[in-house]
Amino acid sequence: MKTRAAVLREISADWSVEEIELDEPKAGEILVKTTAAGMCHSDEHAHDGTMPVPLPIIGGHEGAGVVIGLGPGVTEFEVGDHISCSFIPSCGKCTWCARGQQNLCDLGAHLMEPGMIDGTFRHHTSDGTTLTPLLKLGTFAEHMVLSIDSAIKVQKDVPAGPAALVSCGVTTGYGSAVNRAEVTAGDTVVVVGCGGLGTAAIQGAKVAGAKNIVGIDPSEFKRESAMEFGATHTAPSMEEAMELVGGLTEGVQADSVILTPSVLTGDLIAPAQFLTRKGGTVVATAVAPAAQMDVQLNLFMFSMMNQELKGCLFGSTAPRKEIPHLLSMYQAGQLKLDEMITNTYTLDQVNEGYADMMSNKNIRGVITFD
Known part of the structure; x- marks a missing residue:
């Protein structure tokens, strides 16, 4: 045809x-x-x-x-x-x-x-x-x-x-928070990049009961949008979010940092690590250049603070279960x-x-x- x-x-x-x-x-x-x-x-x-x-x-x-x-x-x-x-x-x-x-x-x-x-x-x-x-x-x-x-x-x-x-963005972003970061009630969560993936991650963190959800994006439009979808605070960059997150957590830092920028590059890992508490989790969700090998990570801090760095594909879930589930949540008014x-x-x-x-x-x- x-x-x-x-x-x-x-x-x-x-x-x-x-x-x-x-x-x-x-x-x-x-x-x-x-x-x-x-x-x-x-x-x-x-x-x-x-x-x-x-x-x-x-x-x-x-x-x-x-x-x-x-x-x-x-x-x-x-x-x-x-x-x-x-x-x-x-x-x-x-x-x-x-x-x-x-x-x-x-x-x-x-x-x-x-x-x-x-x-x-x-x-x-x-x-x-x-x-x-x-x-x-x-x-x-x-x-x-x-x-x-x-x-x-x-x-x-x-x-x-x-x-x-x-089919991709909502399931991937939501699962980055709920399944991979394993956000629980009262957590402080940082989402870096507030486009489609990040917006879904923010909603996932909200559904999971996070107390503080910090959306980071250089775009003012996306920062304002993040607040409409559940972010409690925003910042233009991870560097500018350090003082904010420290203040929200009495210096402990975030339970999890979810990386959902338009392009994931190796120089984003260390700033995310510095925003993460002892025993906390960094989730790398966005697509990186296929040939990229170099990643900035403070290995001493990584091991001494018992931190985790996790990849996330399609929300780390079973799509045949999750897609109907997320659509049922949408129909019930729980997802925007x-x-x-x-x-x-x-x-x-x-x-x-x-x-x-x-x-x-x-x-x-x-x-x-x-």
Whole structure:
């Protein structure tokens, strides 16, 4: 079938919205009409080369849609089902899935390879060139062919925008606080970077009962927004937050510091460490340049203060459990997801949307489809 998608052909080039050819789903796959796609900074990492991807690529990894076709033998979904994408597939069979760590599923090893999970292609340009959907999703398209391992059924009364946001940013940020930092009632939590990930982390810390939540961001707009989502205090930088956090905790410092900046670089670890109390935790959530090896860390302080540094992928949780759970919290009024969507765009406005993101105009932009 013919559909339209935003294609990236060269690093740092504009996204090209064009007609493509989409093959029918094969066994274990579904055809989905896209209803919304979140504009996550990880797509910008693919765009600027920070995250190596096979070009040409169809952008987008946060998405929601409606199932309109089934591959041979598919029984897990029916036509008309509503789905959220899962940017980490989960097979349900590997060691990690069996341990309840679906975010570490072995299928994730194929995410940066060309084509679909099985290495074959469903997406082609008008001249026959094969296209790879980003992270095997490619949500910047009017239609998607997805592996059933990358789709999660959701309630039909959940709006498309929130259903898209839980595909990555909300689940990752919320889980950074609740699952990885293990925030408990009365904690002092620092969130560094108050975009989509950080806003979700702030909400997670609030739900977990944190007493003090300090949002750090150089953008005044994002600092003001952080207060609306649950931050109790804000600061423009970690250095400027030292006195604030020390005052809030009588010199003890934060129980946890969660790093959710637009780009995670090695020079951010030491300042986060200095904001963290004895026995406290630093959670590194945001995407870092793939080739980066150098990290600034005071190892003497790290061991003598019994501190922890943890990575966090997809909220350190099982997406098949967490995505429906977070959407139920949204429907109960416990999570602000509609409010996270600053602006909506058409597919043809994808470059405008990313320009707005890079200008700190959005907490989250969302592409909507008819």
